[in-house]
Amino acid sequence: MHQTANLEESYRTIEESAIKDWETFLRFESISSEKEKESDMLKTADWLSDYLNKIGFTTSILKTEGHPAVFAENKEAGPSKPTVLIYGHYDVQPTDPLELWKNPPFQPTIVGKTMYARGAQDNKGQIFYCIQAMRALKLSGPLPVNIKFLIEGEEETGSPSLPKLLDEKKDLFKSDYFIVADCGIPDMEHPAIALSLRGILSMDVHFRGSKGDLHSGMHGGLAFNPNHALIQALSALRGKDGKILVPGFYDDVVPPSASITKEIFSGLAEQEYLATVGCLPTGGERGLSMLERGSLRPTLEVNGIHGGYAGSGFKTVIPAEAVAKVSCRLVPNQDPHKIASSVRNFLLSNCPEGIEIHVDIHKGVGEPVRADSNSPIVQAVKKGYEEVFKKPCRYIMEGASIPIVAKMKSTISKEFVLMGLGMPSDAIHAPNEHFGLDRFKMGALIIAKTLSHLGNSSHN
Amino acid sequence: MHQTANLEESYRTIEESAIKDWETFLRFESISSEKEKESDMLKTADWLSDYLNKIGFTTSILKTEGHPAVFAENKEAGPSKPTVLIYGHYDVQPTDPLELWKNPPFQPTIVGKTMYARGAQDNKGQIFYCIQAMRALKLSGPLPVNIKFLIEGEEETGSPSLPKLLDEKKDLFKSDYFIVADCGIPDMEHPAIALSLRGILSMDVHFRGSKGDLHSGMHGGLAFNPNHALIQALSALRGKDGKILVPGFYDDVVPPSASITKEIFSGLAEQEYLATVGCLPTGGERGLSMLERGSLRPTLEVNGIHGGYAGSGFKTVIPAEAVAKVSCRLVPNQDPHKIASSVRNFLLSNCPEGIEIHVDIHKGVGEPVRADSNSPIVQAVKKGYEEVFKKPCRYIMEGASIPIVAKMKSTISKEFVLMGLGMPSDAIHAPNEHFGLDRFKMGALIIAKTLSHLGNSSHN
Numbered sequence: 001m002h003q004t005a006n007l008e009e010s011y012r013t014i015e016e017s018a019i020k021d022w023e024t025f026l027r028f029e030s031i032s033s034e035k036e037k038e039s040d041m042l043k044t045a046d047w048l049s050d051y052l053n054k055i056g057f058t059t060s061i062l063k064t065e066g067h068p069a070v071f072a073e074n075k076e077a078g079p080s081k082p083t084v085l086i087y088g089h090y091d092v093q094p095t096d097p098l099e100l101w102k103n104p105p106f107q108p109t110i111v112g113k114t115m116y117a118r119g120a121q122d123n124k125g126q127i128f129y130c131i132q133a134m135r136a137l138k139l140s141g142p143l144p145v146n147i148k149f150l151i152e153g154e155e156e157t158g159s160p161s162l163p164k165l166l167d168e169k170k171d172l173f174k175s176d177y178f179i180v181a182d183c184g185i186p187d188m189e190h191p192a193i194a195l196s197l198r199g200i201l202s203m204d205v206h207f208r209g210s211k212g213d214l215h216s217g218m219h220g221g222l223a224f225n226p227n228h229a230l231i232q233a234l235s236a237l238r239g240k241d242g243k244i245l246v247p248g249f250y251d252d253v254v255p256p257s258a259s260i261t262k263e264i265f266s267g268l269a270e271q272e273y274l275a276t277v278g279c280l281p282t283g284g285e286r287g288l289s290m291l292e293r294g295s296l297r298p299t300l301e302v303n304g305i306h307g308g309y310a311g312s313g314f315k316t317v318i319p320a321e322a323v324a325k326v327s328c329r330l331v332p333n334q335d336p337h338k339i340a341s342s343v344r345n346f347l348l349s350n351c352p353e354g355i356e357i358h359v360d361i362h363k364g365v366g367e368p369v370r371a372d373s374n375s376p377i378v379q380a381v382k383k384g385y386e387e388v389f390k391k392p393c394r395y396i397m398e399g400a401s402i403p404i405v406a407k408m409k410s411t412i413s414k415e416f417v418l419m420g421l422g423m424p425s426d427a428i429h430a431p432n433e434h435f436g437l438d439r440f441k442m443g444a445l446i447i448a449k450t451l452s453h454l455g456n457s458s459h460n
Numbered sequence: 461m462h463q464t465a466n467l468e469e470s471y472r473t474i475e476e477s478a479i480k481d482w483e484t485f486l487r488f489e490s491i492s493s494e495k496e497k498e499s500d501m502l503k504t505a506d507w508l509s510d511y512l513n514k515i516g517f518t519t520s521i522l523k524t525e526g527h528p529a530v531f532a533e534n535k536e537a538g539p540s541k542p543t544v545l546i547y548g549h550y551d552v553q554p555t556d557p558l559e560l561w562k563n564p565p566f567q568p569t570i571v572g573k574t575m576y577a578r579g580a581q582d583n584k585g586q587i588f589y590c591i592q593a594m595r596a597l598k599l600s601g602p603l604p605v606n607i608k609f610l611i612e613g614e615e616e617t618g619s620p621s622l623p624k625l626l627d628e629k630k631d632l633f634k635s636d637y638f639i640v641a642d643c644g645i646p647d648m649e650h651p652a653i654a655l656s657l658r659g660i661l662s663m664d665v666h667f668r669g670s671k672g673d674l675h676s677g678m679h680g681g682l683a684f685n686p687n688h689a690l691i692q693a694l695s696a697l698r699g700k701d702g703k704i705l706v707p708g709f710y711d712d713v714v715p716p717s718a719s720i721t722k723e724i725f726s727g728l729a730e731q732e733y734l735a736t737v738g739c740l741p742t743g744g745e746r747g748l749s750m751l752e753r754g755s756l757r758p759t760l761e762v763n764g765i766h767g768g769y770a771g772s773g774f775k776t777v778i779p780a781e782a783v784a785k786v787s788c789r790l791v792p793n794q795d796p797h798k799i800a801s802s803v804r805n806f807l808l809s810n811c812p813e814g815i816e817i818h819v820d821i822h823k824g825v826g827e828p829v830r831a832d833s834n835s836p837i838v839q840a841v842k843k844g845y846e847e848v849f850k851k852p853c854r855y856i857m858e859g860a861s862i863p864i865v866a867k868m869k870s871t872i873s874k875e876f877v878l879m880g881l882g883m884p885s886d887a888i889h890a891p892n893e894h895f896g897l898d899r900f901k902m903g904a905l906i907i908a909k910t911l912s913h914l915g916n917s918s919h920n
Contacts, residue, residue: 128508198677211738216761217658217860218612218787220742223737226696227762235695238688240812263687277683278671278780283748283813284681293681301676302687303777304768309785317763317786320738327776328475328681352700354742362774400677 007448010136011441017260018444019110019437020134021051025090025124026117028109032067032091032157041067041153044090055135057149062169065162067091067153071172074134076142082176082261082458083146084377084451085412088127089155089182092119093429100431102135105259113437121435122428123182126420127151129443130181138360148175155182158364161197166411177377178412179453180405181447183398183417186420191389192265192396194418196256198295199330199338199368200401205347206358207233207307211248214318215346224354226322233357234324236350237300238345241286244300253334255296256397260373265394266291295397300343301328329399336365366403375415376454385419402432419446467908470596476902478592479570479897481511483776485584486551486568486577492527492551492617499820501527502611504550508611516596517609522629527551527613531632534594542636542918543606544837544911545872548587549615549642552579553889560891573897580897582888583642586880587611589903590641597908604915608635615642618824619864624779629765637837638872638915640865641907643858651849652725653841656716658755659790659828660861661800662763665807666818667782668691674778674899684759684814686782693817694784696810697760697803701746704760706806712793713901716857716883717754725854728750734747755857759789760803760831791860796825826863835875844910848902879906885899 011018028044031037047175048070049059057072066247070090075083085279095105096119103109130149150173152162166173183194214223239245255261267290273281284293293299307322309315328339344359351357371378373395385393398418409416417422421439422428471478501911508530509519517532530550535543548649555565555578563569565578579585590609592708597603610633643654667686679852699705715721727750731742744753753759767782771777788799803898804819811817831838833855845853869876881899882888907910 014811015741104920124729135615200677200776202776211741214737215860216759216763216787217660217789217858219737219743219754220759220761221749221755222733222741224743224857225740225761227765228743229763231691231694231762232700234691238692240692273682274703277674277679279669279683280814281682282812283679283684283688290682294679295681297681299676299680301680301685301778302691302768303775304770304779305687305690305765305782306770307766308762309762310764310766311781314787315763316660316662318761319764322765323770326776327676330679349762349806352742354740398677399680399682400675 001303006140007136007445007452010139010446013139014132014135015402015441018135022115022125022128022440023108025128026119027106029106030091030093030107030119030153032154033094044154045070048090052131054150055131057136058340062165064154064165066161068239069150069152069162069165072149074143074147077146077455080458081145081455083148084454085150085173085175085178085183086130086359087130087150087178087180087408088130089152089422090127091124091153091156092122092124093156097431102432110437114434115437115440116432117433118433119432121422121426122433123155125440126181126422126443129440130447132444133451136444137451144452147451148173156459160397162404163407166407170411173412175413176415178408178416180383180402180416180418181420182402183418183420186265186267186396189391190265191385191391191393193378193385194396194398195260195373195378195383196295196332196370196397197357197368197405197418198298198401199334199336199366199406200327200403201330201336201365202325202327202362203340204360205324205342208320208358209350209354210318210320211321216318219318221316224352225318228306228353228408229352229355230307230322230358233347233350234302237346242284242299244273246300246342248342250300250341252335253298253331254333256370256416260395263395264291265396288423291329291397295399296332298331301327303327307402312346329401330368332370333369334368336367340365347365364403366401367406369405369409371416371418375417376457377417380450380453381417381419381456383453384446387449388445397418466600467596467905467912469720470599471904473599474592474595475901478595482575482585482588482749482900483568485588486579487566489566490551490579490613491554491616493554505530505613508550512591512609515591516598518854519710521718522625524614524625526621529610529612529622532609533563534603534607536899537604537606541605541771541915543608543610544914545610545633545635545638546590547610547638547640547642547868548590549612550586550587551580551581551613551616552759553616557891562892563600569898574894575897575900576894578893581886582893583615583883585895586641586737586882586903587902589900592904593907593911604912608633608910622864623867624731626867630871633872634808635873636875637835638868639837639841639877640876640878641880642862643878643880645824646725646727647854647883649851650725651845651851651853653838653845653853654722654856654858655833655838656755656792656830656857657828657865658859658861659794659796659826659866659877660787660791660863661790661796661825662785662787663804663820664820664822665784665786667811667860668780668816668818670778670780672780676776679778683778684812686779686815687779689812689815690765690767690782690784692812693807693810694762697806702744706760706802707760708802709799712795713758713791714793714856716830720855723855724751725856751857755859756791758791758794761787763787767794789861790828792828792830794828796827800825824863826861827866829865829869831876832879835877836917837875837877840910840913840917841877841879841906843913844906848905
């Protein structure tokens with residue numbers, strides 16, 4: 001039986017080398033979206049694979065049409081123990097605007113107790129503390145459960161190759177549970193585990209009128225203005241009470257159980273939201289709580305509108321075309337394809353005569369996912385958080401989407417957990433990304449304790 | 461008494477030199493919007509002033525804060541005859557894209573019976589045939605009426621200095637009638653005089669939400685999306701029947717008399733509109749004729765909308781701001797300032813909570829104008845057209861606006877006419893601008909005949 005009490009001590013033993021190795025990992029310029037970084041990507045995958053191999057994993061580099069994924073496996077816990085797959089990514093976002101970085105993004109720099117570098121948190125920092133958890137665990141004997149790592153190289157470009165890889169290597173990845181180690185907590189006072197992600201669908205909507213732009217004096221009152229068509233059709237989608245008026249939009253919505261709802265961290269209060277974001281949280285359906293609106297209910301957002309003149313001064317134009325970009329966030333058990341069709345059909349039926357409408361639904365919709373809070377993996381992670389934070393751990397319902405999770409759920413395991421120690425202030429995707437050394441350590445301990453608990457409970 | 465029958469012969473006498481002088485006029489690179497053409501502008505004004513002086517006018521160059529205006533006067537008809545001011549402009553539009561011109565824009569080139577050059581029509585061609593009409597008339601004796609020319613140099617930049625000049629030199633410009641020689645006819649089969657211009661007002665409307673752009677997953681349902689606010693507020697402006705719902709919007713609308721309405725050229729039929737413009741004329745108020753919608757009724761057009769992501773692909777953003785550009789075309793007796801306030805107030809009252817709205821009404825509103833069809837100047841021009849075209853001349857109600865005309869009406873004379881032989885196919889403001897030599901001649905004859913009739917009728 002693994003002694004979780006010893007883990008703190010074990011971590012202290014490896015801490016110095018863990019930070020040094022993390023810095024090495026951060027020095028690789030693994031920007032997946034930049035063509036000229038292709039060899040950096042390969043070097044990163046090679047280094048990571050070697051590293052995992054050295055700490056006792058069988059590793060392979062899985063080729064894809066894009067950047068490869070690193071796979072690693074340790075079966076020493078034996079067939080009586082469950083298998084846990086830990087998912088993360090070694091690729092990072094681009095670094096511009098470079099001039100806003102206080103230190104070069106690929107020259108990791110510790111200031112006080114904070115590591116500054118591109119990827120310090122997202123996701124090199126988070127996946128690397130998971131790896132360090134293995135080193136800490138191994139100091140007390142074999143790993144408590146069987147472990148697989150799937151660390152991809154295309155997360156920052158939308159994981160284009162991963163669905164195919166998941167299908168092709170289904171048997172390799174198959175596990176009892178999986179952990180997505182790319183998430184966060186609201187703040188250090190509120191440890192919490194994300195139980196759900198909203199699904200997503202998006203579309204471009206084109207409203208086309210005349211052959212070319214028209215003079216609004218000569219044609220005003222004659223040509224139907226595509227901007228008017230856009231306004232008319234899109235205004236039909238939403239009531240003034242914020243309800244989405246697309247027929248059937250809410251039909252399949254299943255709220256989480258009342259018992260779970262009580263344990264959900266409710267997020268910022270209204271005045272805190274105003275202070276942080278700069279506006280009152282008046283969006284969404286009137287009469288519902290911020291928690292409901294921000295994560296438990298589906299949304300329809302117009303992410304872009306563009307038609308006619310947008311420069312300074314004025315141009316009296318009736319544009320030939322106006323375009324809207326529309327997305328929906330979905331909750332269990334809404335079907336993205338069904339909702340996309342309903343939105344499309346409703347838009348078509350609200351397009352005025354004289355205007356052609358084209359609705360292009362984007363590929364790559366994401367299904368909503370919700371983890372079962374009774375799953376051993378969720379309970380084990382919760383216990384891990386509580387032991388490390390010494391505070392009760394609650395649940396979060398994420399408003400955002402990670403489309404690949406639904407695919408992982410259907411190929412790796414139905415039971416999963418979304419965990420991590422990211423915080424909104426970490427400046428991921430921005431200059432001066434950083435991650436606290438304290439959280440790096442806490443992350444390693446949470447993962448180590450979680451896996452110990454999971455290994456132990458499978459004995460009973 | 462002037463013999464209008466001799467005018468054709470008189471014109472033939474001067475035609476060769478008229479075309480040569482017109483080419484000289486066209487060679488000046490009088491682009492008012494380009495700083496580096498300032499000396500070209502002065503040279504053009506000097507040349508024009510000298511030219512008018514040589515053909516018997518007292519001339520002066522009137523300085524403004526911008527480019528000067530050329531003023532010329534001939535009082536030889538004597539105090540028993542009326543005074544007519546002819547307005548035009550010597551400045552032209554820029555020439556880019558230069559590579560699309562078949563001949564250099566300031567190297568006038570006659571191909572067949574067509575003059576190609578920047579300004580060939582707008583307005584050097586049209587104002588110059590008015591000047592040639594003076595030469596033709598003078599071959600038969602003194603001018604039939606007293607003539608003033610006011611030829612400005614800032615029309616293509618919105619006549620910024622003209623209102624002040626009109627106020628300051630009110631007495632110099634004061635006339636019995638004025639002719640705006642910068643307009644057109646629908647086509648060669650349909651001679652027509654514009655009796656009215658719509659007024660115009662315009663505004664920018666800003667909808668502001670959060671401090672910065674937000675992630676639509678994390679904030680969808682919480683932050684009120686400024687795009688939604690724009691759609692909601694602007695959709696309140698227009699009913700599905702095309703009626704503008706701003707309270708009082710139509711209150712002051714006065715339709716033209718039934719007798720005039722019968723004489724209005726109704727423009728393109730529905731199928732012709734579709735073929736020419738590329739869309740059915742389904743805009744404006746449902747149930748009204750194209751004539752009414754295109755010129756007799758006011759409009760409210762959304763000329764620009766812009767908010768959030770407009771590029772290819774998708775970005776799940778809730779923008780911090782969305783902007784609309786809105787304009788109205790007004791008809792007698794709507795007051796632009798009153799309507800602008802009504803639209804502003806209505807938008808303010810339709811802005812949802814959580815969004816700040818800012819409405820910036822642009823300076824330079826234009827009042828609608830309508831000429832009195834019974835005015836001697838309108839009747840004389842009508843007769844001129846009919847004699848030259850040998851067809852009945854009808855009226856046009858312009859949907860577009862020339863804001864300066866209202867100011868001219870209040871300073872020069874209440875009686876005026878909008879005339880010209882421009883056609884939609886002349887490519888004004890575009891590469892390969894051109895004007896027919898036939899229309900140049902017809903224009904000179906129409907002006908000469910008009911002034912003769914006016915001089916003669918004032919005897920009776």
